[in-house]
Amino acid sequence: MNQDKEFLGTEPVGKLLRKLAIPTVAAQLINMLYNIVDRIYIGHIPGDGNLALTGVGVCLPVIMIVSAFAALISSGGAPRASINMGKGDYDTAEGILGGCFLLQVLISLVLTAVLLLFGREMLLSFGASGNTIDYADSYLKIYALGTIFVQLTLGMNSFITAQGFAQIGMRTVLIGAVCNILLDPVFIFLCGMGVRGAALATVISQGISAIWCVRFLAGKKTHLRLKKDKIRLHAAILLPCVALGLSPFVMQASESIISVCFNSSLLKYGGDVAVGAMTICTSVMQFAMLPLQGIAQGAQPISSYNFGARNAPRVRETFRYLLRISVMYSVGLWLFIMVVPGAFGSMFTSNPELLMFAKKALRIYCGAMFIFGIQIACQMTFISTGNAVCSIIVAVVRKFVLLLPLIYIVPHLVSHPVWGVYLAEPVADIIAVTFTAVLFGNRFRKALERLSQEE
Known part of the structure; x- marks a missing residue:
């Protein structure tokens, strides 16, 4: 070679x-x-x-x-x-x-x-x-x-x-x-x-x-x-690939379902202005997540190659680099959104009413963004190391087990239901990231132990 x-x-x-x-x-x-x-x-x-x-x-x-x-x-x-x-x-x-x-x-x-x-x-x-x-x-x-x-x-x-x-x-x-x-x-x-x-x-x-x-x-x-x-x-070759790809598939395909649920709930509690603000929030979130996804995709070949080569220290080192960079980026972006949300809102609208509403909506919707680097780093490492089961679990838990129900539950728990709809996102993120971190800590350690034993 x-x-x-x-x-x-x-x-x-x-x-x-x-x-x-x-x-x-x-x-x-x-x-x-x-x-x-x-x-x-x-x-x-x-x-x-x-x-x-x-x-x-x-x-x-x-x-x-x-x-x-x-x-x-x-x-x-x-x-x-x-x-x-x-x-x-x-x-x-x-x-x-x-x-x-x-x-x-x-x-x-x-x-x-x-x-x-x-x-x-x-x-x-x-x-x-x-x-x-x-x-x-x-x-x-x-x-x-x-x-x-x-x-x-x-x-x-x-x-x-x-x-x-x-x-x-x-x-x-x-x-x-x-x-x-x-x-x-x-x-x-x-x-x-x-x-x-x-x-x-x-x-x-x-x-x-x-x-x-x-x-x-x-x-x-x-x-x-x-x-x-x-x-x-060849089924023996392709079925494991499809199984590992189910997590990204769920993440992407579910966005349309999540969008419909958010918009229908916001229309009920806040009308067109609330729906327009959600469009701004999701646009900001998607644009903000692109560099984070790019960093994770850059780490994937390194993690996957060295996992296949049974080089456990190098797999661990790659994850630590990815986690450190992802968290630094997500914390920095979160601080910027919290301090100057209008800088993002004004990119999409000049309507004073919508802009004022979107400022508060952005702060709530992106409230847990500072920990999202952990989610991306863990989920990509699950995929990079071929752990199809765990990658599917964390995707399904965040989107379907947590976020979808919370869109309809949280508005009933706060004084202003319209803000409760936006609050569903950070609540789901906090629970999902905690779950992912605990699951990852356990499974990643065991995977590296197996690699070390096989060397």
Whole structure:
């Protein structure tokens, strides 16, 4: 095995984490940027901009579910490929890559058929009105045709990052972002296609990114190559990958359900202003969590490779670096939000009433953000070390066991029910992080003990 294949197990962990995390954080921010630019273009369509933007907004829960299916395969397959690389079993690692590639293609075909046949009904169930359904349906029909590109871009890029090629992974996102930003005005305005033009620009951009990914993985510069004889479905190889990917799948797919529950409860107690403030809160939370997720994704190849190599001290050291950086970031961001919440709220609205409401809502909703770095570090390490059961448990506990019921329970326990809805988030986070930390402390220690015994 060439020395360059072993750098995940030999370079200093701190230096390696910086090398891998910075490009993954940049990729997350670039991805968010071009999504925002996309919506800005749509919102400025002459005459129908507001309705078009609302219609595309209704598509977002459906798009999140499509992305969740990519995570189901890639977020489990990529860490398991890294673990096998650490073991020196590159044959199995390439079998995982080829099997996940084929499985994503098959899932893409099924999702495309479902979206084309039942997309309009799904959009109506997610809140499209008579005024916005045509815009939403027009966007989704074209987007559905590019589902395979979305799946392959998100899924295969994870295998690039999992090998330590973080900069190549960042370029995948950057290529798609630049293409989308350039093509949007051409199709939307010059060609007069409106929301269909925005969807077409997205499909073409994702297609270019997908080609970039597949070409790199099939080329000679990668450690794991996508080979024709490895593109097969083997249950023994793929089922553990799917099991490990269930945690990220639950986290992403449940966001649409959580959003509906939050909005319905807020509409009941606070009206449109409360719902608008929640949109600001969730946007701030999503944007704030991107660097944290990028840092965790940068640590994943290091943890997985060294876990496979049975290097317990290095796995422990990687977790400590990840935990320290994640907590420092989450505490710093929490302090900033608590001190100047208006700096975030004013990014999304200039309405004085909404801005004043959003300031208080942000302080409550993000009240436990300072400990969320612990949750991310523990959950990613569960995934990185192949612990599917624990990764699923912590995801389900936080989202379904705690947050969903608390959205409806907490408002009845406080004097102002509308603030109780926002309070459900930090209450759920405090309990979930405590549970995760206790579970992680027990399982991680035992996992490292087993590694030390196997050396």
